[in-house]
Amino acid sequence: MRGNEEKSGEAVGAVAILGAGLIGCSWAALFAATGRPIHLYDSHVDAGAKFAEFWNAVRDTLAEMGLPHTPVMPEYRVFGSPADAVTDVDFVQECIPERLELKRVLYKEIEPALRPTAVVATSSSGLKLSDLQDGWQNPRNLIIAHPFNPPHIIPLVELYGNEATMPEALGVARGLYESCGKKTITLKREVMGHVANRLQAALWREAIHLVAEDVASVRDVDIAISAGPGMRWAVMGPHMLLNLGGGQEGIRAYCEQFRDSYALWWDDLGKPNLDHDTVSKLIDGLEEEIGGRDYNALRRERDTKLIALLGAIKQVETENNEPAVVG
Numbered sequence: 662m663r664g665n666e667e668k669s670g671e672a673v674g675a676v677a678i679l680g681a682g683l684i685g686c687s688w689a690a691l692f693a694a695t696g697r698p699i700h701l702y703d704s705h706v707d708a709g710a711k712f713a714e715f716w717n718a719v720r721d722t723l724a725e726m727g728l729p730h731t732p733v734m735p736e737y738r739v740f741g742s743p744a745d746a747v748t749d750v751d752f753v754q755e756c757i758p759e760r761l762e763l764k765r766v767l768y769k770e771i772e773p774a775l776r777p778t779a780v781v782a783t784s785s786s787g788l789k790l791s792d793l794q795d796g797w798q799n800p801r802n803l804i805i806a807h808p809f810n811p812p813h814i815i816p817l818v819e820l821y822g823n824e825a826t827m828p829e830a831l832g833v834a835r836g837l838y839e840s841c842g843k844k845t846i847t848l849k850r851e852v853m854g855h856v857a858n859r860l861q862a863a864l865w866r867e868a869i870h871l872v873a874e875d876v877a878s879v880r881d882v883d884i885a886i887s888a889g890p891g892m893r894w895a896v897m898g899p900h901m902l903l904n905l906g907g908g909q910e911g912i913r914a915y916c917e918q919f920r921d922s923y924a925l926w927w928d929d930l931g932k933p934n935l936d937h938d939t940v941s942k943l944i945d946g947l948e949e950e951i952g953g954r955d956y957n958a959l960r961r962e963r964d965t966k967l968i969a970l971l972g973a974i975k976q977v978e979t980e981n982n983e984p985a986v987v988g
């Protein structure tokens with residue numbers, strides 16, 4: 662990082678990716694597509710082969726998103742230890758499995774090798790920062806930076822740092838992610854599952870309940886979201902939408918009209934378990950919904966539609982001079 666760009670994050674050069682699984686490869690592809698050299702480390706798989714395979718699968722998508730650096734193969738290096746992978750970088754994106762003990766062991770290995778101002782951003786879906794800070798000599802470098810799958814496409818990154826975090830860390834992270842076209846939110850205090858996964862968990866809980874209780878099929882529950890509220894949620898959040906649902910008088914009128922209904926609905930919501938029978942029911946229902954398409958076909962379908970949606974939103978935002986979702 663250099664001069665007065667230091668806090669912007671845009672000047673971050675090489676990025677180290679620890680863990681070359683689903684999320685690590687996706688982050689690596691995004692950072693590479695913005696011209697940043699990638700340092701890879703994975704303790705179990707051939708990180709280079711995994712990344713190359715992922716890059717080949719998503720390169721056209723990244724180009725379609727307008728990302729500027731989509732060569733046949735970008736610049737990356739594979740390292741034999743996590744300490745070597747982080748030594749010469751200003752930013753580390755940690756993407757190893759969601760297990761507290763594993764992450765703590767990894768942090769112990771990399772801490773002595775970190776540059777003093779390097780940011781270590783964990784992709785953790787829901788672990789608490791205070792738990793992840795345990796075991797560091799000084800956890801100033803560590804922040805939460807939780808993406809939504811697939812990180813190379815979905816704009817959201819949830820950020821969190823606390824009083825032990827170095828003051829510039831969140832600014833650097835925000836600058837880096839926003840220079841890659843991401844939209845960041847910053848938690849005011851820590852909570853397990855952060856924000857978006859708690860919201861997803863609340864919705865999925867009821868979706869499972871509706872299937873388990875035979876109210877609707879898996880396919881129909883999925884359509885109830887993707888063809889209904891899900892379409893609205895892609896352009897505005899629930900508070901803003903229900904503000905519109907209240908007419909000219911806004912959310913106050915909405916709350917007055919539906920206060921009693923919501924009280925009844927909230928009381929009636931389910932609390933399912935992911936027991937054997939429920940999971941089997943979800944699998945059977947999904948088989949019907951999938952109708953023979955394989956994983957790659959489903960992923961292509963999801964990504965093509967997401968890119969189209971993001972492109973349309975970006976066009977409207979540009980016309981309205983709003984801050985862009987995709988950079």
Ligand SMILES: NC(=O)c1ccc[n+]([C@@H]2O[C@H](COP(=O)([O-])OP(=O)(O)OC[C@H]3O[C@@H](n4cnc5c(N)ncnc54)[C@H](O)[C@@H]3O)[C@@H](O)[C@H]2O)c1
Pocket residue numbers: 679680681682683684685702703704705706755756757758759760763767784785786787807808809810
């Ligand atoms: N899968 C999702 O939808 C999703 C979404 C957002 C965030 N996340 C978070 O991202 C992180 C990674 O999840 P994922 O889905 O990519 O997992 P994954 O299992 O696909 O990948 C994890 C990778 O880490 C490697 N690994 C395991 N132990 C390691 C170690 N000690 N050092 C280096 N590499 C190691 C594994 O070999 C594997 O390649 C988790 O914290 C998860 O909560 C996942």
